[in-house]
Amino acid sequence: MNVPTFDITRRTFLAGTGALVVSFTIPLEASAQEGEVPTAPKPPAKLQGSLADTPSLDAWIRIDADGTITVFTGKAELGQGTKTSLRQIAAEELEVAPREIHLITADTAITPNEGYTAGSQTIQNSGTAIRYAAAQVRQILTTQASGKLGVPADQLKAENGKVIAPNGASVGYGELVSEQMLHIDADPNTKIKSPDSYHAIGKPFARVDIPGKVTGGEAYVQDMRPEGMVHARVVRPPSYSAKLVELDETKIRTMPGVIAIVRDGDFLAVVAEQEFQAVKAMRAMTAIAKWQEQAVLPDQERIPAWLEANVREVGTVTSVGADTAAGVKTLSAQFTRAYQMHGSIGPSAAVAVFKDDALTVWTHTQGVYPDRKAIAQMVGMPEDKVRCIHTEGSGCYGHNGADDAAADAALIATTLPGRPVRVQWMRDQEHLWEPYGPAMLTRANATLDEKGTIVNWHYDLWSNNHGTRPGSAGSLIAGRLMAKHFPPDAAKLQISPLGNGDRNAIPLYDVPNQRVNWHFLADMPVRVSALRGLGAYCNVFSIESFMDELAEAAGADPVEFRLRNMKDPRARKVIEVTADKFDWNNDPLPAGTGRGFAFAKYKNHAAYLAIALEAEVDAETGIIQISHVVSAVDCGEAVAPDAIVNQTEGGILQSMSWTLYEAVHFNNTRITSPDWSAYPILRFSAVPDSIEVHVVDNPGQPYLGVAEAAQGPTGGAIANAFKHATGKRLYDLPYTRERVKTTLGA
Known part of the structure; x- marks a missing residue:
C-alpha cells in the first residue's frame, strides 16, 4: 500500500x-x-x-x-x-x-x-x-x-x-x-x-466489503503495510492511576531491530523494524518499568450502592400528567447492569506518518473529524495539518480503543518523520484500557387500574455519561499520560432526543402519567464511554422485564398486555408479526423451558423491533440455552433487506453475550479481566439453533436506524423466558451460571 x-x-x-x-x-x-x-x-x-x-x-x-x-x-x-x-x-x-x-x-x-x-x-x-x-x-x-x-x-x-x-x-x-x-x-x-x-433500493446486492475479509485480503487497518513502515508497541501502566517512577532504557535500546524508545511522561512505546522485535522489546520494557500504584477503586460487589451515593444531579427525562394515579395494583422492581466491554475480536490498531509538517492517520475511529481535533490538540498542530482517514477495523460498534490507538500512532510518528508507524495493541491492552459500557442501576414503579391498564409510571436510572469520545486530547489515553497531561473532559448531564444513559428510558407504551429521572454521576471508578446502544440496553431490559411483571399482575398474556397498552400501529404490527411467526401461545412447555417476549422502538424514533424466544434453563449447571428466536423489525423503507437481517441477527447475538456472560471485574487497584478466560463471551456452541428475522418493509417511508434496535429487546426477552421457565426473576445483569444457580437454589 x-x-x-x-x-x-x-x-x-x-x-x-x-x-x-x-x-x-x-x-x-x-x-x-x-x-x-x-x-x-x-x-x-x-x-x-x-x-x-x-x-x-x-x-x-x-x-x-x-x-x-x-x-x-x-x-x-x-x-x-x-x-x-x-x-x-x-x-x-x-x-x-x-x-x-x-x-x-x-x-x-x-x-x-x-x-x-x-x-x-x-x-x-x-x-x-x-x-x-x-x-x-x-x-x-x-x-x-x-x-x-x-x-x-x-x-x-x-x-x-x-x-x-x-x-x-x-x-x-x-x-x-x-x-x-x-x-x-x-x-x-x-x-x-x-x-x-426502484431498481436498486430494496434489491439484493452482494456486499462489497466481504471479499477481502473472507479471502485474507487487505480488509482492515490491521492489515496495512505501507512501504517503509515500522512497528510500534505501547507499554501501558498497570492501572489507571499508576505513575512511572523508574525505567532503565539501556537494555531495550540494544535489542535487535529497535529504532526508538518514545517516553513522554507516563506514555511509553518502543519502535522496531519488525513486528515481533517490537513485541519482544515491549515485553522487556514492561518487566523493567517500575510504577507507583494507588488503591482507588470501589468495592465491585457494592457498585449499586456506590452509584446511589455519588449522584451529582438529577435530570428530568420526562414528566407527563399527574404525579400519582388511582389504581388497584402497584408494583416496583430494581435492576442492575455490570460494566461491560466491547471485547473487539481484533485489538485496536492504527497507522500514522508525519511528513512535510503534516500528519496523516489511518484509523478505525467512528469519528474522523472529532478524532482529528483531539489528535491535533495533543500533538500541538493546526487541525488543517492533520488528516484522519477511516480504515475499517476488525472489531467495533461503540467507543473502543480505536481513537486511542490512532493517538498512539500519531504521537509516535511525530518522533520519526517520514516513516509510517503501525501501532497494534495487544489483547490485554484492549481489555484493560478500552472504555467500558457503564454500570447502571434502574428502578421501576407502576400502577394498574381495574382493567389491567397502566395508569401511572415512575422510572429512575443511575448512570454517568455514556459518551466520552473525542472530544479533546484529554479523551485520549496518550493525551492523559503525556507529561503535558491533558485532563479528561468534564462530564455533563445531557438529555436529548438521541438519548444517552437515558436512551429508551421513556417507554413507548401509552401511559397517561409518567415520571422518568436520570440520577447523573459525573465520575465513574473505571473508564467508560459508548457501548452499542448506550443506556438503551439496560433501560429496555428493565422496562420489558417489568412489563412482564405487570402482565402477570394483570392476569394477562405478555403479548396481549403489550398490545393493550400500545396504540402506535407500526409498533403493534411488529409485535403481531413476531407473535404470529413464533406461534406465540400459552401451551405448556417441558420443565425448565420458557418463552420470552419483548419490544422497543429504538430511541423512540428509530426502528421498531419485537422479539420472541425460547430458552432452556439447566438448574444444575446454571446454563441458559436459547434454542429458537424470532424477530420482526420495521426500519421504514428497507434499502438492503439482507443487511437489515444481518444487523438484527448480530445484535441479537451480541445482546445474548452481554446478557448471559459479560461483566468487567476489578479489585481496589486494577482491572482483572485481561483476556477471554476472565471475560467470557458467547461461543459458537451457545448460538441458537435458529434465528428468524422478518423485515416489515414500508416503501416510501423515511429511513429509520436499525443497527442497535435488537440489543435491549433481546435482553428483556431472555429475562422473561428465564422467569417463565423457572418461576423466578433475575434482576441483575449478566445472567452468569453462578448467579443462575444461586437464584434457583435460594
Whole structure:
C-alpha cells in the first residue's frame, strides 16, 4: 500500500463539477391583488438528513468527464454494510447500477463532516442526504441534456449513466458536466423516485466489503503495510492511576531491530523494524518499568450502592400528567447492569506518518473529524495539518480503543518523520484500557387500574455519561499520560432526543402519567464511554422485564398486555408479526423451558423491533440455552433487506453475550479481566439453533436506524423466558451460571 501525499484538499478533489443557478424572490405584498389580504407564507422546506449541515451538492457527489461517479459520505463502514447500502441509494436516484458508484467514506480531507458513525444513523442521515443530492443531480443533468438534445426535459429519461431522448439520441453524464456545475446548495423541494420504479433500493446486492475479509485480503487497518513502515508497541501502566517512577532504557535500546524508545511522561512505546522485535522489546520494557500504584477503586460487589451515593444531579427525562394515579395494583422492581466491554475480536490498531509538517492517520475511529481535533490538540498542530482517514477495523460498534490507538500512532510518528508507524495493541491492552459500557442501576414503579391498564409510571436510572469520545486530547489515553497531561473532559448531564444513559428510558407504551429521572454521576471508578446502544440496553431490559411483571399482575398474556397498552400501529404490527411467526401461545412447555417476549422502538424514533424466544434453563449447571428466536423489525423503507437481517441477527447475538456472560471485574487497584478466560463471551456452541428475522418493509417511508434496535429487546426477552421457565426473576445483569444457580437454589 502506498502512503498518499498530503497535498490534497477538498476543493482540488472536487474541482471539475458545478452549475450556475439564478433565483429571485417576489415579496408577498407585491404578489397580492389590490384589496386582498396576503396569505401567510408557508414555512420554508428543510433540507433532508445531513444536507442540513452540509448543503453543497459537490460535498456529496462528483461526476467526472469520463462519466465516473463518486459519492462521498462522512460515515464509516463498521461492518454494517454501509459501503453497499449507500451505493444502492445513490445508484437508485442516479439511474445507474450500484457497481458504477465509487464511494469514499469518512476522510477529513475530502468528505463531509458527519460527526460520529453512531446511534444507527448512517442510512437515516447520510443515506437520506445522498439520496436527495443524487436526485437533484439527476434532474440537473436532465436539464443540461435538454439543451444539448433539443428535447424538453420532461420527455427525457436517465438510464445507465446517460440521458436519453424518445428518438434514442443520448448524451452521457460525463459530457454534461462543467466547471462548478454541482457547487450549489441542495434544494429541499427535490422530488425523489417512487417505490414502484426502484431498481436498486430494496434489491439484493452482494456486499462489497466481504471479499477481502473472507479471502485474507487487505480488509482492515490491521492489515496495512505501507512501504517503509515500522512497528510500534505501547507499554501501558498497570492501572489507571499508576505513575512511572523508574525505567532503565539501556537494555531495550540494544535489542535487535529497535529504532526508538518514545517516553513522554507516563506514555511509553518502543519502535522496531519488525513486528515481533517490537513485541519482544515491549515485553522487556514492561518487566523493567517500575510504577507507583494507588488503591482507588470501589468495592465491585457494592457498585449499586456506590452509584446511589455519588449522584451529582438529577435530570428530568420526562414528566407527563399527574404525579400519582388511582389504581388497584402497584408494583416496583430494581435492576442492575455490570460494566461491560466491547471485547473487539481484533485489538485496536492504527497507522500514522508525519511528513512535510503534516500528519496523516489511518484509523478505525467512528469519528474522523472529532478524532482529528483531539489528535491535533495533543500533538500541538493546526487541525488543517492533520488528516484522519477511516480504515475499517476488525472489531467495533461503540467507543473502543480505536481513537486511542490512532493517538498512539500519531504521537509516535511525530518522533520519526517520514516513516509510517503501525501501532497494534495487544489483547490485554484492549481489555484493560478500552472504555467500558457503564454500570447502571434502574428502578421501576407502576400502577394498574381495574382493567389491567397502566395508569401511572415512575422510572429512575443511575448512570454517568455514556459518551466520552473525542472530544479533546484529554479523551485520549496518550493525551492523559503525556507529561503535558491533558485532563479528561468534564462530564455533563445531557438529555436529548438521541438519548444517552437515558436512551429508551421513556417507554413507548401509552401511559397517561409518567415520571422518568436520570440520577447523573459525573465520575465513574473505571473508564467508560459508548457501548452499542448506550443506556438503551439496560433501560429496555428493565422496562420489558417489568412489563412482564405487570402482565402477570394483570392476569394477562405478555403479548396481549403489550398490545393493550400500545396504540402506535407500526409498533403493534411488529409485535403481531413476531407473535404470529413464533406461534406465540400459552401451551405448556417441558420443565425448565420458557418463552420470552419483548419490544422497543429504538430511541423512540428509530426502528421498531419485537422479539420472541425460547430458552432452556439447566438448574444444575446454571446454563441458559436459547434454542429458537424470532424477530420482526420495521426500519421504514428497507434499502438492503439482507443487511437489515444481518444487523438484527448480530445484535441479537451480541445482546445474548452481554446478557448471559459479560461483566468487567476489578479489585481496589486494577482491572482483572485481561483476556477471554476472565471475560467470557458467547461461543459458537451457545448460538441458537435458529434465528428468524422478518423485515416489515414500508416503501416510501423515511429511513429509520436499525443497527442497535435488537440489543435491549433481546435482553428483556431472555429475562422473561428465564422467569417463565423457572418461576423466578433475575434482576441483575449478566445472567452468569453462578448467579443462575444461586437464584434457583435460594
